[in-house]
Amino acid sequence: MNSEAGSTVPAIMLEGVTLRRNGHVVLDRVDFSIRQGEFIGVLGPNGAGKSTLFRAILGLLPEVTGNIQVFGARPRKADRLIGYLPQMRADLLDADIRAWDFVASAQHPSRWGLPIYRGADKREIDEAICLVEGEHLAQRPLSALSGGERQRLLLAQALLGNPRLLLLDEPLVSLDPRHQANVVALIKGIQKRRSVTVLFTSHEINPLLGALDRVLYLGGGQAAIGAVNDIVTGPVLSRLYGMPIEVVHTAGHYFVVSAESGVAAESGAHHVCL
Amino acid sequence: MFAYDFMRTAFLAGLIVSIVVGPIGYFMVLRREIFAGHALSHIGFAGATGAILFGLNPIWGLLTLTVTGGVVMGRLGDRVRQRDVAIGIVLALSLGLGTLFLHFYTSYARQGTALLFGNVLGITPEALVILAVLGALSLIALGVIARPLLAVSLDPDMAESKGVSPALMAMLFLAIVAVAVAEAVQVVGILLLLSLLIAPPAAAARLTCRIWFAVLLSIPLALLVTWGGITAAYLTDWPVSFWISALAALLYLISRLLPSFLLDGARKAA
Ligand SMILES: Nc1ncnc2c1ncn2[C@@H]1O[C@H](COP(=O)(O)OP(=O)(O)O)[C@@H](O)[C@H]1O
Ligand SMILES: [Mg+2]
Numbered sequence: 001m002n003s004e005a006g007s008t009v010p011a012i013m014l015e016g017v018t019l020r021r022n023g024h025v026v027l028d029r030v031d032f033s034i035r036q037g038e039f040i041g042v043l044g045p046n047g048a049g050k051s052t053l054f055r056a057i058l059g060l061l062p063e064v065t066g067n068i069q070v071f072g073a074r075p076r077k078a079d080r081l082i083g084y085l086p087q088m089r090a091d092l093l094d095a096d097i098r099a100w101d102f103v104a105s106a107q108h109p110s111r112w113g114l115p116i117y118r119g120a121d122k123r124e125i126d127e128a129i130c131l132v133e134g135e136h137l138a139q140r141p142l143s144a145l146s147g148g149e150r151q152r153l154l155l156a157q158a159l160l161g162n163p164r165l166l167l168l169d170e171p172l173v174s175l176d177p178r179h180q181a182n183v184v185a186l187i188k189g190i191q192k193r194r195s196v197t198v199l200f201t202s203h204e205i206n207p208l209l210g211a212l213d214r215v216l217y218l219g220g221g222q223a224a225i226g227a228v229n230d231i232v233t234g235p236v237l238s239r240l241y242g243m244p245i246e247v248v249h250t251a252g253h254y255f256v257v258s259a260e261s262g263v264a265a266e267s268g269a270h271h272v273c274l
Numbered sequence: 275m276f277a278y279d280f281m282r283t284a285f286l287a288g289l290i291v292s293i294v295v296g297p298i299g300y301f302m303v304l305r306r307e308i309f310a311g312h313a314l315s316h317i318g319f320a321g322a323t324g325a326i327l328f329g330l331n332p333i334w335g336l337l338t339l340t341v342t343g344g345v346v347m348g349r350l351g352d353r354v355r356q357r358d359v360a361i362g363i364v365l366a367l368s369l370g371l372g373t374l375f376l377h378f379y380t381s382y383a384r385q386g387t388a389l390l391f392g393n394v395l396g397i398t399p400e401a402l403v404i405l406a407v408l409g410a411l412s413l414i415a416l417g418v419i420a421r422p423l424l425a426v427s428l429d430p431d432m433a434e435s436k437g438v439s440p441a442l443m444a445m446l447f448l449a450i451v452a453v454a455v456a457e458a459v460q461v462v463g464i465l466l467l468l469s470l471l472i473a474p475p476a477a478a479a480r481l482t483c484r485i486w487f488a489v490l491l492s493i494p495l496a497l498l499v500t501w502g503g504i505t506a507a508y509l510t511d512w513p514v515s516f517w518i519s520a521l522a523a524l525l526y527l528i529s530r531l532l533p534s535f536l537l538d539g540a541r542k543a544a
Contacts, residue, residue: 058435079437086431095304095428096535098483102428109425110437112418115485141483141535157432 009072011036011165011197012057017066019049019056026052028221029066034199034214036071036164039191040225041208042201044218045241050201051087053218054167057199058084071164083163083196085154087170093142093150100138103129106157128156131190147174151183159190165197166190172202180207187211205232206253232256275508283402284394284514288500290402291461291470294409296492298416298454300475301447305427308472309358310347310448313365314455315467317343320368322389322459323375332389333404336459339368340452348445392463392515394504405457412453419446424485461500466519473522474499477529482537491537499525 012034019027026049034040042050055061056068059075070078095102104117104125117125129138132152137145142153151171158166168187172180188211191198202208205215205228215232216225219240224231231237232254237245244259275281302311318340325335343364350357376386388396397405416423425433426443434440455467462470474495478488503518510517 060434076437079435082435084432084435086429086435093429096479096483096488097304097428097485098538101483101485105425105428106432106436108436109422109433111421113421114417115421115424139538143483154429154432157429 008036010034010069011038011071012199013067013069015067017056017064017068019052019061020063021052021061023063025221027218027223030223032216032223032225034197034216034225036197037191037195038213039188039198039211040200041205041212041215042199042218043203043205043215046203048218048240049221050218051169054084054169054199054201057167058082078165080161081164083158083161083166085151085158085166085168085171087201088147088151088154088173095142097142098138099134099140099142099145099149099153100125100129102142103134103138103153103156103160107160124160128159129153131159132156132186148179148183151175152186155183155187162194163196166199168198168200170201170203172204172207177207184208184211205256209252209254228254234259275505280395280397281504281508283397283399284504285501287394287397287402287405287461288504289497290405290409291457292474292496292500293493294413294454295458295471296474296478296496297489298412298451299471299496300478300489300492301416301423301427302451303472303475303479305447307448307451308468310344310361311451311455311471312468313347313361313368314340314343314448314452315459315464316365316372317368318452318456318459319372319389319464320375323372323386326385327375327379332385333401333456333460337408337453337456340455341449344448344450344452345445348448349441388463389459390463390465391513392459392461392466392518394461394500394514395507397460401460405460408453409457412450412457415446415450419443419450423447462515462518466515469519469522470496470499473526477525480529480534481532483535484538487537495525 010033014033015031017027017030018025042053044050052061056064057070057075068075071081105115107117107121107125129135132155134149134152134156137149137153142150155168155171158168171183171187175183184207187198187200190196200208200212209228212228214226215228216223217231217236217240220242222240224236224240232247234246237247237256246257246259248255248257302308318336321335321339322332325332347357347361350360422433422438423443426438426440430440454471458467458470475488475492477495478491482488482491499518499521502521503514506512506517507514
């Protein structure tokens with residue numbers, strides 16, 4: 001559906017990929033390819049397989065068939081090239097730990113020994129915190145920070161090691177619209193400055209409209225990738241949701257609604273009880 | 275009170291146990307594996323009484339079962355709810371088994387009491403050497419895994435994406451906890467173990483959010499509790515374990531009453 005990636009290898013390429021969880025098929029024979037430097041919004045209803053796709057790209061999913069390549073290599077080989085922001089588990093981040101120490105803990109975590117950060121390592125941590133504009137948070141305990149502030153620290157962690165690919169799993173969840181816009185702008189700025197490839201999952205497309213190059217829409221075990229205008233349409237989404245969907249495009253926003261009930265299909269409300 | 279050998283030995287044992295228990299307890303609190311630590315001590319009870327039954331030094335039975343228990347618990351994975359049910363059942367079963375073993379050898383009831391409530395005043399110089407060696411080994415092991423352990427404790431998904439196995443870390447850490455438990459049991463006994471393992475690091479984490487500082491601060495706080503407990507017992511003739519549990523509770527209470535992160539300087543911590 002899209003032209004070849006040119007001279008460089010694609011950041012991510014999937015060929016005939018099937019992903020399962022406990023034997024249950026999440027994505028079924030999916031193909032797509034993402035060019036280096038692209039900003040991809042990964043969308044789809046709850047349970048569509050966005051987080052599962054990320055785990056597969058990281059090489060952490062045991063049940064994978066087909067061919068996944070990350071910068072031309074098998075997933076686990078690309079470890080160092082990927083920065084990962086996991087979907088936030090709020091309970092986990094409620095620790096009496098200094099924000100700086102929290103960010104630092106993501107630096108070379110597979111090395112043995114004591115976590116001591118000096119010289120270049122320390123500067124890299126400071127720089128990552130600076131990139132997410134979190135200097136004023138650095139000395140405070142995580143337990144005293146808001147959800148959005150914690151998200152920024154998770155992003156700082158993902159930036160350590162100067163990754164070529166950022167997998168950001170729902171960084172906008174639990175943020176109000178103003179903070180959503182800030183986080184998107186922040187990530188867009190980092191993407192441009194460091195020319196990294198970004199995969200950004202979200203429930204909602206609207207906050208990402210100004211930033212994304214293409215969307216990858218998941219649903220019903222299928223995937224569709226392309227420009228927003230080509231993908232976020234009634235026919236494509238009806239196929240992915242497995243039910244009639246209408247897309248209303250107005251005032252620069254997209255509204256995805258179930259054609260039958262008029263309920264907003266995004267944010268998981270596509271499940272209709274008769 | 276230092277005129278007595280057993281008092282000097284008790285203070286030395288308190289010192290060793292505090293140095294070991296402070297840092298390990300800090301990670302237990304961070305990882306919310308308090309219940310697992312509690313259960314390990316009960317599993318150790320079955321091991322120790324079983325060893326007595328076979329005429330062995332109880333510490334080896336204690337150590338064997340706690341370390342085995344720690345590894346198995348680590349393998350149960352991180353589904354806390356299911357895991358806590360399994361741990362709780364094994365905990366109770368272990369206490370039951372220990373009671374059965376003691377029943378066969380009624381003459382050892384005193385040893386049973388020592389296990390349950392601790393007997394720091396009865397520690398022999400040989401036991402002190404074992405304490406020191408085991409303590410050093412467990413601290414070295416903790417130092418070796420500290421970096422991946424910290425990462426996996428704070429954000430398992432991120433750590434896993436960078437090649438750290440959360441399951442392996444859980445197993446290794448609980449094996450280390452098992453050794454710390456076997457140590458602390460000598461001082462406070464099985465039933466009161468949690469006070470010594472949890473209160474000093476939890477208080478330290480209330481006082482500072484800097485990880486390194488909190489880990490190190492756990493040690494003098496644990497020492498305050500153990501030495502304070504031994505001294506108070508000497509002066510009052512009440513049991514050491516009572517004093518240790520009381521001082522631990524008091525320490526934690528004070529840390530909760532003080533402004534949070536007091537040692538990090540004045541800053542808003544809403
Ligand atoms: N840890 C897990 N074990 C088993 N199945 C899972 C697990 N996590 C998710 N799933 C299943 O995989 C499917 C995709 O989930 P997920 O990738 O989390 O979706 P999304 O991130 O798009 O909301 C869902 O059907 C979900 O029930
Ligand atoms: Mg998800």
